[in-house]
Amino acid sequence: MRKFLRYAFQYAILGVVALAVYQTTFRRGAPPAEDRAAWSQRDGFVAISYGGLTMEERENALVTKARLREHLTALAKAGFRTVATADLRDFYNADKPLPEKALYVMFEGGRKDSVLFSQPVLQETGFHASLYLFGGHLTGWNRFFVRADELGKIARSPFWDVDSMGYHAEDPAAAGKTAAFHYLAALQTGPDGKSVETQQEFEARAAEDFRLAYRSIDEAAGVPPLGYVFVPANTLGVSLPAALADPLEKDLKATFPVAFTRVGEAYNSRENDPHALTRLAVAPDWTAERLLLEIDSRLPRSRYLDFSDSVRQGLWQVAAGDVAADGQRLTLTAPAGVDPFARLRGSEGFEDFLCQVKVDPQPGGASLVYLRYRGPGSFVRLQITQDRVVVQEKNGSSLNTILQYVLPLEHDGPVSLDGCVKANRLLLSVDGKSACPYPIPLTADTSRGYFALGALSDKEQQPTSFTDLRLTTFAPRWVQLPTVRDAALDEARTLTGMILPATNLASDPVGDAAALVAVSAAGVGVYLDMPEADAAKVMETVAFVEKAPAAMVFAKLLRGLVLSLDNFPDLAALSPCIKNLRAKGFAVVLRLSQAEAARLAAGPLLTPDWLLFDVAPAEDAPDMATLRNRYDRARMLFRLPAPPEATAVSYEVKR
Numbered sequence: 001m002r003k004f005l006r007y008a009f010q011y012a013i014l015g016v017v018a019l020a021v022y023q024t025t026f027r028r029g030a031p032p033a034e035d036r037a038a039w040s041q042r043d044g045f046v047a048i049s050y051g052g053l054t055m056e057e058r059e060n061a062l063v064t065k066a067r068l069r070e071h072l073t074a075l076a077k078a079g080f081r082t083v084a085t086a087d088l089r090d091f092y093n094a095d096k097p098l099p100e101k102a103l104y105v106m107f108e109g110g111r112k113d114s115v116l117f118s119q120p121v122l123q124e125t126g127f128h129a130s131l132y133l134f135g136g137h138l139t140g141w142n143r144f145f146v147r148a149d150e151l152g153k154i155a156r157s158p159f160w161d162v163d164s165m166g167y168h169a170e171d172p173a174a175a176g177k178t179a180a181f182h183y184l185a186a187l188q189t190g191p192d193g194k195s196v197e198t199q200q201e202f203e204a205r206a207a208e209d210f211r212l213a214y215r216s217i218d219e220a221a222g223v224p225p226l227g228y229v230f231v232p233a234n235t236l237g238v239s240l241p242a243a244l245a246d247p248l249e250k251d252l253k254a255t256f257p258v259a260f261t262r263v264g265e266a267y268n269s270r271e272n273d274p275h276a277l278t279r280l281a282v283a284p285d286w287t288a289e290r291l292l293l294e295i296d297s298r299l300p301r302s303r304y305l306d307f308s309d310s311v312r313q314g315l316w317q318v319a320a321g322d323v324a325a326d327g328q329r330l331t332l333t334a335p336a337g338v339d340p341f342a343r344l345r346g347s348e349g350f351e352d353f354l355c356q357v358k359v360d361p362q363p364g365g366a367s368l369v370y371l372r373y374r375g376p377g378s379f380v381r382l383q384i385t386q387d388r389v390v391v392q393e394k395n396g397s398s399l400n401t402i403l404q405y406v407l408p409l410e411h412d413g414p415v416s417l418d419g420c421v422k423a424n425r426l427l428l429s430v431d432g433k434s435a436c437p438y439p440i441p442l443t444a445d446t447s448r449g450y451f452a453l454g455a456l457s458d459k460e461q462q463p464t465s466f467t468d469l470r471l472t473t474f475a476p477r478w479v480q481l482p483t484v485r486d487a488a489l490d491e492a493r494t495l496t497g498m499i500l501p502a503t504n505l506a507s508d509p510v511g512d513a514a515a516l517v518a519v520s521a522a523g524v525g526v527y528l529d530m531p532e533a534d535a536a537k538v539m540e541t542v543a544f545v546e547k548a549p550a551a552m553v554f555a556k557l558l559r560g561l562v563l564s565l566d567n568f569p570d571l572a573a574l575s576p577c578i579k580n581l582r583a584k585g586f587a588v589v590l591r592l593s594q595a596e597a598a599r600l601a602a603g604p605l606l607t608p609d610w611l612l613f614d615v616a617p618a619e620d621a622p623d624m625a626t627l628r629n630r631y632d633r634a635r636m637l638f639r640l641p642a643p644p645e646a647t648a649v650s651y652e653v654k655r
Contacts, residue, residue, distance in 0.1 A: 031158030032082065032128045034099075040628035042095070043349060044269035045083060045102035046295055047260065047279035052109055053117040063284050065117040072125045074288035075103060082128040085161045085226040089257040092274035097629055105129040106260070106279055108165065108229060110137050110145045115154060122159045131160055132229045135167040135216030148220040155221035163227035164256065167212035182232050184209060184248060185240065203247040210251045228256040233263035237276050249275065265317070266298040269349050271374075271448050301346040302655065304471040316342045321461075323453075332455055332464045340464065343373060343452035344471075351448050352422040352496060353473040358414040359384045360465045365457035367464050371421050372442075372449030380426070380446045383456070384415050389430050391440055402442075403428075405435040414467065420493050423447070425523030427493065439523040478612075478637055480529065480649040483515075492522045497637075497651075499562055499589075502528040502541055505548065513550035516557050525559035527589055534567045535577040542584060560587030562612060565596040571603040578607055601626040611636045612651060 054062040063071075080103040088104065090096035107114035110133025122129055131154060137145040146154065155162045168183040184206050188197040197205070217225040230236045230252070236245055252259050252275055259275040266280035280298070282291060297314040310316060311325040319341045321334030334340035350372070359367045366385045373379040377397070383390040391403040407415065407430070420427040424447065425439035451471060455464040478497035483504060498519055504512055505528070519526055530538060538561060545554045561581060568574045578588045587609040592600060594615045600606070601623040611631055627636075637651035 032122075032126045034081075034083075034128075036087075036096075037629055038625055039097040039099045040625070040633055041098050041100050041102065042091075042270055042632050042634065043300065044267055044272070045088070045091070045098055045104055046080070046266045046299070047104040047106060047268060047277065048266060048291075048295070049106040049108055049260075049263070049279040049281050050114065050118075051281070052107070052111040053113050055117065061284065063282060065121070067284070067286075068118055069121045069124070070288040071282065071286075071291050072105075072121050072127055074292060076125045076127065078292060084128055085130050085163055085258065088274070088277075089226050091270070092272075093257060095632070103127075104279075106132060106229075108132045110134060110165070112144060112146050112150075115146065115160070119159065128159055128161070130163050130227060132163045132165045132227070133217075134165050134169045135213045136169065138216055138220055148216075151217070151220040152222050155223050161227070162217055162221045162223070162225060163229070164213045164217055164225045165229045165231055167209045167216060169231070184230070185232055185235055186244070199243060202244065206248055207251050210255045214255050226257050228252060228259040230259060230261040233261065236261045238262070265345070266295050267300065267346070267348075269300065271348060298345050300349050302473045304344070304347075304469075307469045310344075315345050317345050318342045328469070329465055329467045330453070330469065332453060332466075334455075334461050336461055338461065339454060339456055340461070341368075341452065341454040343370070343450040347451040347471070349448060350421075350451060350471075350473055352476065352494070353420075353471055354494075355419045355421065355451070356417070356468065356470040358416050358467045360414045360467070361386050362455075362457070362462040362464060365455060365462060365464070367466070368452075368454035368456065369417065369466075370450065370452035370454065371419065371426070372446045373452045374446065374449040378446055379449060379452075380421075380442055381454075382417065382419075382428075384417070387411075389415065389417070389428075389435065391426065391428065391435075393442060393446060395443060395446065403436055403440055405430050407431075420523070422494070422496055422523050423525060427523060438521040475653040475655055476637065477653075478527075478651040480651070482647055486647065492519075492524050495522075495524050497525045497527060497559070499527050499529050502530050502533075502561070505541075505544065509548040510550055513548075513553040516553060520557040526557065527560045527562050527587070528558065529562045529591075531562075531564050531591070532567065533563065535573060538563060538577060539580065542581070542586070546584075555585070558586070560589055560609065562589040562591055564591045565600060566593065571599070571606065574606060575604070582607075597627060598623045601630070605630055609635065613638045615639070 050063055050068070052062045053065055053068060055065055078101070080101045081099040082103050082105055083098055087096070087098060091098055105127060107118065107129060110131060115131060118129060121127075131146070133146060138148040138151060151162055154160045166183060170183055187195045187202055190196045213228070214225060230248075236248060240248070257274065258277060260277045260279050262276065262278040263281050265278040268277045280294060286294070294314075304310070307330060308325055308327050311323055311330070316323045320338050321332055321340030321342070323340075323342045324331050324333070332340040332342060355369075355371065357369060359369065361367045361384050363386065366383050369382040369384070371380045371382070373381070378395055380391075380393050383392055387407055389405040389407070390401055393400050393402055405428075411431070416431050418429040418432075424442045426442055427439050428435040453466055455461070474494045476496045477494060478499060479495060480499035483500065516526055528541070530541060533541065541561070545551065545558065548554065563577075568577075581588050589610040589612050590600070590606070590608045591612045591614065597613065608631075611627070613636065634653060637653055640650040640652055642649060
């Protein structure tokens with residue numbers, strides 16, 4: 001009875017003060033100050049979600065208003081800066097940057113208390129939030145949800161976005177006839193549990209729900225919703241049958257720019273599908289410190305050195321089985337009939353990295369080391385048994401074996417692996433011996449992905465152990481040399497690019513082609529330097545490359561051309577040149593002096609693949625801030641100091 005009275009009192013409070021709150025709350029406080037012109041981060045963002053708020057301190061189902069204040073205040077002090085749904089759309093669809101430590105705050109369910117109780121906290125912290133709601137609740141009988149006549153005030157507030165969770169939460173026609181179910185997650189069933197809906201009827205019902213979900217918010221708020229939360233989480237693209245998922249995904253992508261379909265992880269990288277984003281559901285009992293730890297365990301990392309503490313820190317996301325640590329030994333276990341699998345949180349952005357690990361395969365089974373895991377249909381992995389190491393790659397439905405390395409007959413004990421993954425190459429050693437005389441080629445579709453561990457077994461699953469695991473990423477590093485023959489390939493393990501003069505081609509194209517094969521075999525991309533070439537000269541060189549002896553070698557192995565910006569007085573004329581080179585399969589690198597960096601910052605937006613700085617502007621220079629906002633800083637190479645007599649010039653991306 002007392003609990004009933006508490007809820008009745010809360011309803012009464014909401015009903016009495018709602019109008020006054022909406023008339024005054026959204027007019028107070030300075031709006032969030034966002035200097036989007038200074039944003040330069042293109043890695044990703046953190047998303048956290050609240051189901052609703054309560055004033056009752058003893059209520060465990062919802063986060064309290066006081067706890068929310070602790071959370072957001074701690075996040076602000078930790079340097080997080082909130083972004084709007086439009087920022088996420090532009091991040092994925094227009095290559096726009098985000099702020100450092102970008103944070104997306106969500107309130108799901110469309111509850112009125114989410115708005116009323118959080119608004120003062122948003123004003124105090126200068127944070128922005130997004131309210132996700134069911135369109136059908138805008139005109140429903142339950143006054144506990146935001147109504148249509150209130151939504152416009154929220155949408156006009158600088159603190160809020162309004163977005164969608166669909167129109168129907170449950171099937172209204174099935175009320176009292178069958179068990180309640182999520183509206184888009186299953187076919188309708190009758191009282192006997194059997195389906196009463198055809199595939200065509202389901203697709204029409206789903207399409208109509210997306211249409212109503214969009215229109216209800218667009219009409220009530222006066223602004224179209226940009227984000228969508230699919231209910232229930234972790235079903236679309238995961239467990240829903242393809243017959244249901246395919247039309248849902250088609251309608252979702254056609255209606256909303258971004259969508260959250262998963263829950264559990266907090267970080268979304270630029271590699272994520274913008275219609276398969278994830279968020280971290282905040283538990284009511286989490287302290288601010290606990291929330292920061294949960295987020296930190298899911299953030300990207302550039303290095304992993306101490307794996308003995310990785311389990312305690314929650315760095316492993318276990319999809320099947322269990323993972324445990326004992327010193328430098330990680331052990332995967334799983335029930336009989338289940339293959340264990342665990343992926344390393346924060347490794348989804350790994351591109352170029354070193355991996356060392358010792359694997360102890362069990363009899364009759366295979367240990368798995370995933371170097372780049374994007375999902376069940378896309379990965380690169382090593383399969384280790386007691387007699388061999390197999391390099392496998394999967395794109396779609398086909399699992400391809402790239403290399404098999406047979407262990408010596410006398411081999412006993414753990415298998416020691418040492419790999420270097422960079423761009424589309426894998427350099428692999430097994431027990432200190434090279435597994436292949438040349439870098440193993442990988443497809444471009446598996447250029448990034450999680451590091452993960454797993455196992456396969458035909459029999460009862462035995463624990464699988466991995467010891468002395470070391471992962472270290474390295475930034476892109478290029479070197480400019482007078483000729484390709486000057487390349488020190490024995491030191492090229494972490495070298496990713498090489499710049500060579502294009503003038504050598506005319507004198508010895510066959511020799512250059514042979515040297516190009518050797519360099520590319522080391523996993524190093526080759527770029528031709530054209531310091532004095534304008535657009536006409538560039539295309540003339542491309543024509544020569546296409547017709548030269550060994551033209552097939554250049555077509556397959558030459559990565560791109562380095563163009564000096566000072567040869568293009570009209571920057572607008574450079575755009576078609578870049579487009580033409582891209583159409584022929586060449587990457588474009590723009591070389592910049594300090595003066596040219598300023599001109600590029602002030603000129604029209606171009607689309608080069610890399611920027612090469614011979615003299616970098618000062619860190620606090622306005623030109624540098626503008627360039628980092630307009631261009632990807634992960635594709636900016638800066639010249640490193642070197643002795644005057646040095647013939648080689650090195651460039652590196654600054655982290």
